[in-house]
Amino acid sequence: MPKQPKFQLHEARTYRSFLLIRPDDPDLPALTMLREVLKVLQAGRGNFSPRRESFPDTQVGDLIFEIIAECNTLMGLTDAAVQCITQQIENWDYDKDMIRWEQFVEGMVLIDYSLPAELRIQIWHGALPEKDSPALIFFKKGCWRRRRLSETEQGYDPTDPSHPHFYFDPELLDHVEVNVPLFFVNREARRIALAWCHEQGISLRSSRNQQSLIFSRPFNSKHDVLYVPLDQWDGFLCEPYDQMFTPEWTGQSVSTYALELGFIAVPEAQVYSNPAVLHEMFEWPYRPAVLYVVLDSPPDLRLEYAGQNVQRRWEVRTCQGGSLFYTWKDGHGSFEEGASERSGHEVLYELIKEVSKGLGEGITLHNVRSFEVRPVCAVRYEGSTSSIL
Structure with missing residues (x-):
């Protein structure tokens, strides 16, 4: 027994x-x-x-x-x-x-190994997601670059084709850890997992101690979330303009275009300590479709590296309660709660509604069609992503 x-x-x-x-x-x-x-x-x-x-x-x-x-x-x-x-x-x-x-x-x-190889391969493919899930990636300085626009890009001026533009390059952000458990099952599954990684733009890198391999991928601006810690908010907003006042830019006219990241996240404390956070974001070159507010930030929510330029993985999870949607009514904009149960975040909701007064000017100025504030929780995501070399 x-x-x-x-x-x-x-x-x-x-x-x-x-x-x-x-x-x-x-x-x-x-x-x-x-x-x-x-x-x-x-x-x-x-x-x-x-x-x-x-x-x-x-x-x-x-x-x-x-x-x-x-x-x-x-x-x-x-x-x-x-x-x-x-x-x-x-x-x-x-x-x-x-x-x-x-x-x-x-x-x-x-898996039953008496099955035909074609069927086993189909099962392995079925065990893989269509694409890697969205990740929470920490902001870091040094991602603004200067270049000239091509004729097909928005903002190109044919009368001044050499005019420099300053833009945010997401490819300069760190990579993020990716969990690929199928890789560790057996040789047959490993081949399928590696092919999937290639399709997803996922690469293998060495860990910090050089004793293991880590799966990682670059930031995807279409579904990943850029997290800005409380003590980096001012630097996040001001970096492009600070760069333009360096000696190498003296006397030059430079255009800065909005950064359409899609998803930006800040800790809940940012909203309470700086109620103007929404106005500041739309006054500066950032235009997210969704602002995530991380509730009850875990004490270990900080930037850590699994390998060279590979951040340990965090993700966001929807909390109880819904989002706030910025809507237009009778020529005025305001936040309205989505259809969901009350969640205990009423104080936060009311604060956002109050400080959003006058936000419409910034939104209409930059042709923002929709904007959402969504309360979320941050979750540390750890998996079998590495193997001993």
Whole structure:
């Protein structure tokens, strides 16, 4: 009989699923939980010799050994897979690591190797998302550049074709970590994962300690969110104009065009400490379609690097409650709440509504068709993105 379980199964779905493991949940015994996890991780490569020394000398290791020894359906599991899943379980922290665990298990597809290769490949493709999910990427200085516009670009002046323009280049931002769990399943899945990475513009880089590989991709202005910390807001707004007053720009006429990032995020404290944040944003060269307000910012929400110029991954999650939409009515603009339940953010909503008075002038001046303020939560996203070289 197995020992008293340390972890218990909260929910399990066997195909392209994720497991939510919660401590002290009496729904199912830990033996059942471990059996389901190991099934998902089964690689199906030859016979596995059940040796107790192959497993860590822990309670979880005992349970895995008992399952392997008595369950013929789990033959084919490798030592590496056993070590990997054991570490995942023993280091599990429901509140902190839920997102990491979901993504880790979601990519480990239970697959029957008696199936034709064409069908297996189709299953591997089905385990991959259509595209990488949006990420929260920290702002950094040094992304404004000077260049001349081509004849087809907006703002080009045929009477002064050499006139310099100052613009924000998102390609100069750091890359962000990408989770590709399918890469670590087996060789067949790895080939599919690498092809998907190539299509997505995802590359492999070395970690900071040069001992592992990291998947990363550049900032995507169409769906990623640029996060500006509280202490960098002024620098974020003023950088393009500060650059134009440097000695190399003295005496030159330079045009600065609006930066259409799409999504900018600020901490909730920014709105409370600087109610003019909305006006400032539209007075300066930034025109986001959505301003995310990060509620209850985690204490570890800070810029960290997984590798050279590769930021550790953060994402945003929608909080309870809806967005505020800037709308026009009777020639006047104001924020209106979307159709949703009240969420406890009424103080924030009312402050935004109050400080938005007069915002319409900046919006109409720059031909902004729509604008939204959306409360969100920031979530640290950690996954099996690297492997030891």
